[in-house]
Amino acid sequence: MSLLQPIKPPRKARIGLYSVGLRAYWDQFPGLRERLEGYGKFIEGRLSGWADVFNFGLVDTEGEGRRAGEWLNLRDVDLVFCHAATYSTSATVLPVHQINKAPVVFLNLQPTERINYEATTTGEWLAHCGACPVPEFANAFNRAGIPFRVVNGLLGLAATPAGSLTNEITHEREEAIRAWLEIRAWAQAAAVPRTLRHSRFGFLGNTYSGMLDMYSDFTMIQAQTGMHVEVLEMCDLDRQLQSVTADEVARKLAEVREMFEISGDSPSDPIARRPTDEQLEWSCRVAAAQEKLVREYDLDALAYYYHGAPGGAYEKLQGGFIVGHSLLTARGIPCSGEGDLKTAVAMKICDILGTGGSFSEIVVTDYVDGTILLGHDGPFHIAIAEGKPILRGMGLYHGKQGTGVSVEAKVAPGPVTTLNVTQTGDGRLKLISGEGESTDGPIMRIGNTQTPVRFREHPDAYLTRWFAEAPTHHCALSVGHNAALFEKVGQLLQVRHARL
Incomplete structure (x- = not known):
């Protein structure tokens, strides 16, 4: 046994995660939903190295937002990451955090460093427009009196998913490295209040x-x-x-x-x-x-x-x-x-x-x-x-x-x-x-x-x-x-x- 082995190791943070979208898109653009869910799974995997992660999945209506808020309450999460996967209305997102009171961080993580302008379709663009709804979220949360934080950058994939029309290998770009350092810091910081509450x-x-x-x-x-x-x-x-x-x-x-x-x-x-x-x-x-x-x-x-x-x-x-x-x-x-x-x-x-x-x-x-x-x-x-x-x-x-x-x-x-x-x-x-x-x-x-x-x-x-x-x-x-x-x-x- 190491002489430096902790007598009482600190507790891991419990992190909530969900991705957002607009339900009308799924029939209009086949495969878009599955692609965005894949991005959410990637985020879940990386977060799991630093915290216990509870991924609700995709929230695409205000009713689903209410269900997500109740689901996160049952998981006793310390912090919630809202992955802005594509455009979504603020009415979809606000109920999550009116029900669940854990602090929220919006993740604006674009999958590509640059879209393929010549070949991009509307469906392809929607897989990369995560920044689009964030101002709307910020406005609604400000008026509702709910604090929020935002992490901007690149998603940081090491391989381009099937069906993509552009390069999505961004894990070595500074924008991805910086974003993930900040995400990791939030996950680490969330362990402090949890550990203190049980100390x-x-x-x-x-x-x-x-x-x-x-x-x-x-x-x-x-x-x-x-x-x-x-x-x-x-x-x-x-x-x-x-x-x-x-x-x-x-x-x-x-x-x-x-x-x-x-x-x-x-x-x-x-x-x-x-x-x-x-x-x-x-x-x-x-x-x-x-x-x-x-x-x-x-x-x-x-x-x-x-x-x-x-x-x-x-x-x-x-x-x-x-x-x-x-x-x-x-x-x-x-x-x-x-x-x-x-x-x-x-x-x-x-x-x-x-x-x-x-x-x-x-x-x-x-x-x-x-x-x-x-x-x-x-x-x-x-x-x-x-x-x-x-x-x-x-x-x-x-x-x-x-x-x-x-x-x-x-x-x-x-x-x-x-x-x-x-x-x-x-x-x-x-x-x-x-x-x-x-x-x-x-x-x-x-x-x-x-x-x-x-x-x-x-x-x-x-x-x-x-x-x-x-x-x-x-x-x-x-x-x-x-x-x-x-x-x-x-x-x-x-x-x-x-x-x-």
């Missing part, structure tokens, strides 16, 4: 006292995302700790030695030293208890913080948190420190989309390299690390109580995107994302995660725009340029998205 986020302990940006209204978060917040106590974790066996500790220690490099003393910081055998054993014992807690309460993510009374048992217990929470984060259970529930949501969004999502804040600006270092004292998303993360024994956790083992690591160089989940003054969640490049620049050797990120403008200009959006001071650091994907997530969650 249980643990909240262990409390929020770091005085961090006003991070205080959360659990009811507000459930109302806007559908996720449940399970409030946990340190005694719940301590109960799990008492049941950990020597074999379980040994297995965790083997995981740790495979996934981390055990450091020597930091050459610069006297509080960051080689972890002692006792520190490693304790971190592994706590890590085994943390995984037991996740499994008992069926958690999908965890926000945590606890300082405990000086010298108390819970102070020692929380001192062992970072290693185990990094292991959980790498296996699809994002863990955010300091009780930051909103950043746990950001990390979970990134994880559902397969883009990582490491717990981060602004560390320092490097004006020589033009980068902003993003990181924290843990946990770290091991799956997106450059090489093996380093474990260092910490004589103290700055700003917190206790001692233990911390993670020193950086995200691999390449495209990255930050994602904040913040809360506005009127109580609404808000997404903020910014794209940049992680670099191979230097980092401090102090037992903290740090990734130098070069954004698309001077650090001061970027920070000015970032701060103006009133973010929380934590964010999730994801791999890839994902702002357009996060924007789709925001639309499907009905949450505002700001792109820096």
Whole structure:
């Protein structure tokens, strides 16, 4: 079994699909209906690689539209693609979405890059005029107060179907590639609300006292995302700790030695030293208890913080948190420190989309390299690390109580995107994302995660725009340029998205 195998894989989106046409055409132009249904089957096949697809087939009257809406309701779809296969009246399409309330995306995917002007018949033209009804759909939906999106481009066939009078091999054209990248992004984004609606986020302990940006209204978060917040106590974790066996500790220690490099003393910081055998054993014992807690309460993510009374048992217990929470984060259970529930949501969004999502804040600006270092004292998303993360024994956790083992690591160089989940003054969640490049620049050797990120403008200009959006001071650091994907997530969650 891979050490990065998810404990709870994200749910696939349930995608509805139907094609539209005009019933009067079928007797007038034999073979047209079957040809359009073939295009719909092609779309279904490609979508099936990213989601569970429910294809109603052809909708060609308003009565069939009503039946399609009821049919899609029974399939509990998260998103509907309406394939504009040929001309159809808006009265045919509108009832589908007056009955089924899932978000809708119109697909204007022309089968050919250019019709055969000399040989084309009316029936042939009708197989290629998918754009024709889309303005009518847009007008009707706007007046009905139903949001919609449109993907324009080429269908992307790899072979021309029998009976076609023109070339329909378009899969290598940029217009097809671009369209299918956007369709795939919609299918991926639709998995986020479905997974969140079925998620249980643990909240262990409390929020770091005085961090006003991070205080959360659990009811507000459930109302806007559908996720449940399970409030946990340190005694719940301590109960799990008492049941950990020597074999379980040994297995965790083997995981740790495979996934981390055990450091020597930091050459610069006297509080960051080689972890002692006792520190490693304790971190592994706590890590085994943390995984037991996740499994008992069926958690999908965890926000945590606890300082405990000086010298108390819970102070020692929380001192062992970072290693185990990094292991959980790498296996699809994002863990955010300091009780930051909103950043746990950001990390979970990134994880559902397969883009990582490491717990981060602004560390320092490097004006020589033009980068902003993003990181924290843990946990770290091991799956997106450059090489093996380093474990260092910490004589103290700055700003917190206790001692233990911390993670020193950086995200691999390449495209990255930050994602904040913040809360506005009127109580609404808000997404903020910014794209940049992680670099191979230097980092401090102090037992903290740090990734130098070069954004698309001077650090001061970027920070000015970032701060103006009133973010929380934590964010999730994801791999890839994902702002357009996060924007789709925001639309499907009905949450505002700001792109820096």
